[in-house]
Amino acid sequence: MSKISQLIDHTLLAPTATATQIDTLVQEAVEHGFKTVCVNPAWVSRARRAVEGTPVGVCTVVGFPLGASTTAVKVFETTDAVTNGAHEVDMVINIGWALAGQWDDIEAEIRAVVDAAGSQALVKVILETCLLTAEQTAEASRRSVAAGADFVKTSTGFSKHGATVEAVQLMRETVGPDLGVKASGGVRTPEDLARMVEAGASRIGASAGAAILAGSTI
Structure with missing residues (x-):
């Protein structure tokens, strides 16, 4: 298990994912020593x-990908996910609230x-x-x-684009050195x-984890 592999949430959130593909995702995560598998x-x-029996955790998503479900639904999803064995939960904020300043x-x-x-x-x-x-990103962070979150995360990977260096830098500067920052969406190469x-990212969400790890020299 490498330091690099422990940065990666090995991700498959496609609506077309099958049981066989999920099993393969887990096998790859165990083989490469990824931090978690991230699944619907x-x-x-x-x-x-x-x-x-392995060190790999299970991550899932809540209010995904739009963030527009009610708080009660997001709470239920979280409770259900934990009951089903999730170790980590990635929730989407209500984007409309952010744009309207409903902080x-x-x-x-x-x-x-x-x-x-x-x-x-x-x-x-x-x-x-x-x-x-940028101001909204900083305030959301x-x-x-x-609110007691453990991480802030850039993206669902289902919107206009994924993580950018600028967003990650801003989030890290805002939350300080101790909170987690996850860069997700569009991270496909070692570079x-x-x-x-x-x-400033301390976790990476990627579907290309195996390929990244094979070529990484960090």
């Missing part, structure tokens, strides 16, 4: 059974998800930075810290990964 909620139980609502929702996860799962907050201004880590 329907696959959490299967992935959890498959990682038993107290965003903070309250994040806190509700954090409370639902309890001590059983880490919570990463997906900001979808490609839809936000501050609210994530205030991409290196740039994100240099900018």
